[in-house]
Amino acid sequence: MRKFFSVLCFVSFTLTACSSFNEDPIEIEPLPEVSCVAVLPTTIPVGSREAFFEARKKSLLAGAAFFDSVIAEELGDRAEFTVLTENQLDAILGDPWGGRLQQIRDVGKATGCGAVLKTSLSRYRERIGSEMSVETSASVAFSMQLTGVELGDVLWSTSFDETQKALFDDIFSFDKAQKRGFKWLSVQDLSRDGLKSRLQKFPFFLKVDGE
Numbered sequence: 001m002r003k004f005f006s007v008l009c010f011v012s013f014t015l016t017a018c019s020s021f022n023e024d025p026i027e028i029e030p031l032p033e034v035s036c037v038a039v040l041p042t043t044i045p046v047g048s049r050e051a052f053f054e055a056r057k058k059s060l061l062a063g064a065a066f067f068d069s070v071i072a073e074e075l076g077d078r079a080e081f082t083v084l085t086e087n088q089l090d091a092i093l094g095d096p097w098g099g100r101l102q103q104i105r106d107v108g109k110a111t112g113c114g115a116v117l118k119t120s121l122s123r124y125r126e127r128i129g130s131e132m133s134v135e136t137s138a139s140v141a142f143s144m145q146l147t148g149v150e151l152g153d154v155l156w157s158t159s160f161d162e163t164q165k166a167l168f169d170d171i172f173s174f175d176k177a178q179k180r181g182f183k184w185l186s187v188q189d190l191s192r193d194g195l196k197s198r199l200q201k202f203p204f205f206l207k208v209d210g211e
Contacts, residue, residue: 033114034113034114034115034148034149035112035113035114036079036080036081036082036111036112036113036114036115037080037081037082037113037114037115037116037117037146037204038081038082038084038107038108038111038113038115038116038117039071039075039081039082039083039084039116039117040084040089040107040116040117040118040119041064041068041084041085041086041089042063042064042065042067042068042071042119042120042121042142043064043118043119043120043121044057044060044061044063044064044120044121044122045060045120045122059124059125059126060121060122060123060124062124063121063124063140063187063191064121064124066188066191067119067121067142067191067195068085070191070192070195070196071083071119071195074195074196074199075199080204081117081204082111082112082113084107084111089107092106092107092110092111093106093107094106100152101152104116104147104149104152105149105152107149108149108150113149114148114149114150115146115147115148115149115155116146116147116149117144117145117146117147118144118145118147119142119143119144120142120143120144120145121140121141121142122141122142122143123139123140123141123142123161124139124140124187124191125138125139125140125187126138126186126187127164127184127185127186127187129184130184131183131184131185132183132184133184134184137163137164137165137184138163138164138184138185138186138187138189138190139162139163139164139187139190140160140161140162140187140190140191140194141159141160141161141162142159142160142191142194142195143157143158143159143160144157144158144159144198145157146203156202156203158198158201160194160195160197160198162190162194164184164185164190
């Protein structure tokens, strides 16, 4: 039986390329006790079928697959999380047209989890160039939302939106650039960095790791 645990909730905040030292104030609210968190596959927005948007969709689909692999690495071995694949989610959602709350409850019933974590990827652009010099830098934007199964209320959310900039264009990012090795990141490296930075603030991590 999974251990029940209570955690603290953090209101959403955003890290952009220029705002790593200016994050929004964090407010603390109590979260309800839940048995575990069901982690859904990464989603992408539904767009046009025109060629330009098809290329963007292809990039986003590749990004979503990469996000899922990183999330599985970070959360898959932890008993507090149940990471679902696309096939598993499809099997759970017998009625794909069911409302949002009903789908969340279906996931909760199938997994025994009291909350559902969803990641939405809206931008995933690879750099054009090398680690030393680029024509276009990598760019990533995503959001994460934790929703309670019982009421469908948002318990926690966060977002990440960064287009990597040169150090002389972003003088406040020296520590971040130093941590990254003063190099131009690939879109995968930038995505991994963004995901890890957000998951480090995930309230269930903070509670469980602090015990």
